[in-house]
Amino acid sequence: AFSSGTAALHGACYAAGISDGDEVITSPLTFVASANCVLYQGGIPVFADIRSDTYNLSPKEVEAKITEKTKAIIPVHFAGQPAELDELKALAEAHQLILIEDGAHALGAAYKNKKIGSIGEMTMFSFHPVKPITTGEGGVITTNHRDYYEKLLQFRSHGITRDPNKLPADPGPWYYEMQHLGYNYRLTDIQAALGLSQLRKLESYNDRRKQIAMSYHKALGAMPELILPKLADEVESSWHIYVIRLNLQLLTVGRKEIFQALQAENIGVNVHYIPVHTQPFYRQLGYKRNLCPNAERIYEELITLPLHPGM
Numbered sequence: 001a002f003s004s005g006t007a008a009l010h011g012a013c014y015a016a017g018i019s020d021g022d023e024v025i026t027s028p029l030t031f032v033a034s035a036n037c038v039l040y041q042g043g044i045p046v047f048a049d050i051r052s053d054t055y056n057l058s059p060k061e062v063e064a065k066i067t068e069k070t071k072a073i074i075p076v077h078f079a080g081q082p083a084e085l086d087e088l089k090a091l092a093e094a095h096q097l098i099l100i101e102d103g104a105h106a107l108g109a110a111y112k113n114k115k116i117g118s119i120g121e122m123t124m125f126s127f128h129p130v131k132p133i134t135t136g137e138g139g140v141i142t143t144n145h146r147d148y149y150e151k152l153l154q155f156r157s158h159g160i161t162r163d164p165n166k167l168p169a170d171p172g173p174w175y176y177e178m179q180h181l182g183y184n185y186r187l188t189d190i191q192a193a194l195g196l197s198q199l200r201k202l203e204s205y206n207d208r209r210k211q212i213a214m215s216y217h218k219a220l221g222a223m224p225e226l227i228l229p230k231l232a233d234e235v236e237s238s239w240h241i242y243v244i245r246l247n248l249q250l251l252t253v254g255r256k257e258i259f260q261a262l263q264a265e266n267i268g269v270n271v272h273y274i275p276v277h278t279q280p281f282y283r284q285l286g287y288k289r290n291l292c293p294n295a296e297r298i299y300e301e302l303i304t305l306p307l308h309p310g311m
Contacts, residue, residue, distance in 0.1 A: 073098075080240035081235055133202050210239050
């Protein structure tokens with residue numbers, strides 16, 4: 001457990017050995033943390049374009065971006081729908097890359113009957129207040145690899161260990177060593193207690209999210225002006241957010257006008273996400289527009305409708 005999903009992603013990049021000059025392929029249609037975690041370790045985010053139906057990373061685009069400097073792939077399970085993990089895992093294995101899943105939206109989701117969190121080498125889940133469950137703020141990394149687990153434990157606690165198996169001597173029960181440069185990324189006990197109580201409600205929360213999503217489907221499905229979320233085969237979404245696309249060719253007004261009209265009715269809409277590589281900071285690093293044309297075009301058409309189990 002970590003103090004935030006971002007801290008957890010940073011820990012995953014550290015455990016994966018990302019360092020100066022290493023390239024990590026990720027999605028442009030995500031929150032900035034999915035790429036920033038690579039920069040924190042001195043790595044280079046490489047943005048591969050998305051599929052135009054699921055808005056997840058396209059395996060073909062990922063394959064085209066792999067170089068001898070590529071160290072890892074960070075797919076983002078957009079809106080709670082799992083990315084194409086079989087294809088991405090095959091690419092990772094073929095090129096000896098590490099698969100780190102950004103599952104911030106996808107707690108409880110499944111890919112081909114396997115729960116997200118049990119497939120890649122490491123998976124991050126976020127416990128931010130808007131996520132499937134919350135600790136107020138927090139995150140977690142799941143892994144089946146003992147080596148990654150041990151590195152993550154030290155990384156979140158200043159690089160310090162008291163484990164006698166990792167100490168060269170035993171001066172006394174007070175003794176500890178800082179063996180690496182780590183961070184103060186621990187989750188507090190109070191937050192952990194809240195998270196455990198929330199975890200028991202996850203299944204009912206996700207069931208309710210699915211019901212609301214199906215209500216949206218039913219209410220909006222006959223409107224040609226809208227493109228509704230489309231699930232890939234053999235996946236189970238956690239329905240973190242419900243994202244519609246505007247068919248702008250059939251509309252006489254733009255997204256801004258529609259967005260503001262919904263806000264005027266007290267409907268808490270949002271847009272997920274501004275493509276990361278178009279942010280001013282990333283442009284200063286040399287990233288150009290038209291790098292991921294699908295993501296950039298689709299972003300202009302997106303509106304996120306409210307979706308929460310308390311609705």
